[in-house]
Amino acid sequence: MKTIRASLIGFGAVGQGVAKVLLAKKDYLQSIGIDLRIVAIADSRTAVIDSEGVNLAAVLDSKKKKGVVGSEKISGTDIIKTIDHELVIETTPTNIDDGGVGLTNMLAAFEKGMDVVTSNKGPLALKYGELIETANRSGSKLKFEATVGGAMPVINLACDTLAGNKILSMEGIFNGTCNYILSRMVEEHASYEQMLAEAQELGIAEADPIYDVEGIDTASKLVIVANVIFGMNASYRDVTVTGITRITPEALLLANRDGYAIKLIGEVNDGKINVAPKLVPLDNPLAVGGTLNVFSVQTDISGPITITGRGAGSIETASAILSDIISLYKN
Structure with missing residues (x-):
């Protein structure tokens, strides 16, 4: 022992x-x-x-x-x-x-x-x-x-489970608060402010949610992933970041009618790190709802690998x- x-x-x-x-x-x-x-x-x-x-x-x-x-x-x-x-x-x-x-x-x-x-x-x-x-x-x-x-094993998946694979690119949803707000805006046809207040009442969002909703939390996580997986030696200041505060219920509903969801996506591709709202097809593995997070990598041997789990709590x-x-x- x-x-x-x-x-x-x-x-x-x-x-x-x-x-x-x-x-x-x-x-x-x-x-x-x-x-x-x-x-x-x-x-x-x-x-x-x-x-x-x-x-x-x-x-x-x-x-x-x-x-x-x-x-x-x-x-x-x-x-x-x-x-x-x-x-x-x-x-x-x-x-x-x-x-x-x-x-x-x-x-x-x-x-x-x-x-x-x-x-x-x-x-x-x-x-x-x-x-x-x-x-x-x-x-x-x-x-x-x-x-x-x-609870979603991002680093262990990339470094241990997929050892021997070259990871070519990665993308995902890394903030359950943003995902909850965007999901609920569609479900309730409600404004960002209304669903933020609901998330705060439920303890999903902080009293000061700026790290979450402005994409800072996602950007911080993405830097860690980029450094570990891609050896980039990047810092938070190297990330291009756009949050979700300006997304309207009208934009979400219009996207939904066309078969898309709007999600806050973090991605590392071609040496660049970006966090921004993106259109995601509703049948895409990235189109998870509620507080779920999702991590998807493209590999040279195994092809695309995607995992979903609870990213907060x-x-x-x-x-x-x-x-x-x-x-x-x-x-």
């Missing part, structure tokens, strides 16, 4: 999802030889530390009832620097301007030779090359399946984090 001591930095929706998944899968992890102990958890205000492993159920209860994880006044970065452990699970919010605290946490972990599993898109969308180089230099591993497709994203942890330590 391999004992892995880990910190969980960031305890919002995704961090709490990770805690719930680890509780549910504790016996399974041990059955494959992984004794994963979370020795520290930090949110934006407090922390809890226990070298024997924190009580995840108690921390979830504290967060729900009190809004904090514990009583310790230590930052996530300081936990990484001072607490003895091997793995950092980094789930702080995405910052696309400068990478935010997530970038600081990852670099601090690599300085100590720690592995990192993350759902945080910002650092990878801005500093992918630097992070990979720093991790390699320190002998650390960096896994980030959760940054792109949630705390448990779905946590499932990708769990998969990355298992891939690091199972063998």
Whole structure:
């Protein structure tokens, strides 16, 4: 049995999802030889530390009832620097301007030779090359399946399952919020503003949805995919981005009558990265509805391969984090 001591930095929706998944899968992890102990958890205000492993159920209860994880006044970065452990699970919010605290946490972990599993898109969308180089230099591993497709295994599909294939191009829907809004606008013959409000009421859209609806979230994910799959060493600033805020119900209905849907499509083709609303035939695999995401690649050997799944949600994203942890330590 391999004992892995880990910190969980960031305890919002995704961090709490990770805690719930680890509780549910504790016996399974041990059955494959992984004794994963979370020795520290930090949110934006407090922390809890226990070298024997924190009580995840108690921390979830504290967060729900009190809004904090514990009583310790230590930052996530300081936990990484001072607490003895091997793995950092980094789930702080995405910052696309400068990478935010997530970038600081990852670099601090690599300085100590720690592995990192993350759902945080910002650092990878801005500093992918630097992070990979720093991790390699320190002998650390960096896994980030959760940054792109949630429960939809985009990176593992391209890099592992399709190993040996040359991927020629890729396209897909990478934002469930936008897809939900566009789908509902057609169903209800309603405006963007009305369906955004509905998505916010249901918790599908954030109170400030700009990252989603302006295509920023999709662009960030696309950069990560482009760098991993195509070796482009691109950053967010290399993406041409158009969001969905100007799409009218009239345009959607007209497209629908002609046999098309309008979807926010991200694509990498001929060394270019683009995010924009596009007409998609209704019988095309990309024409998924609701909050579903879809990822399609064109390969030289296998031809077109398309997968569909839930790209958002705390448990779905946590499932990708769990998969990355298992891939690091199972063998």
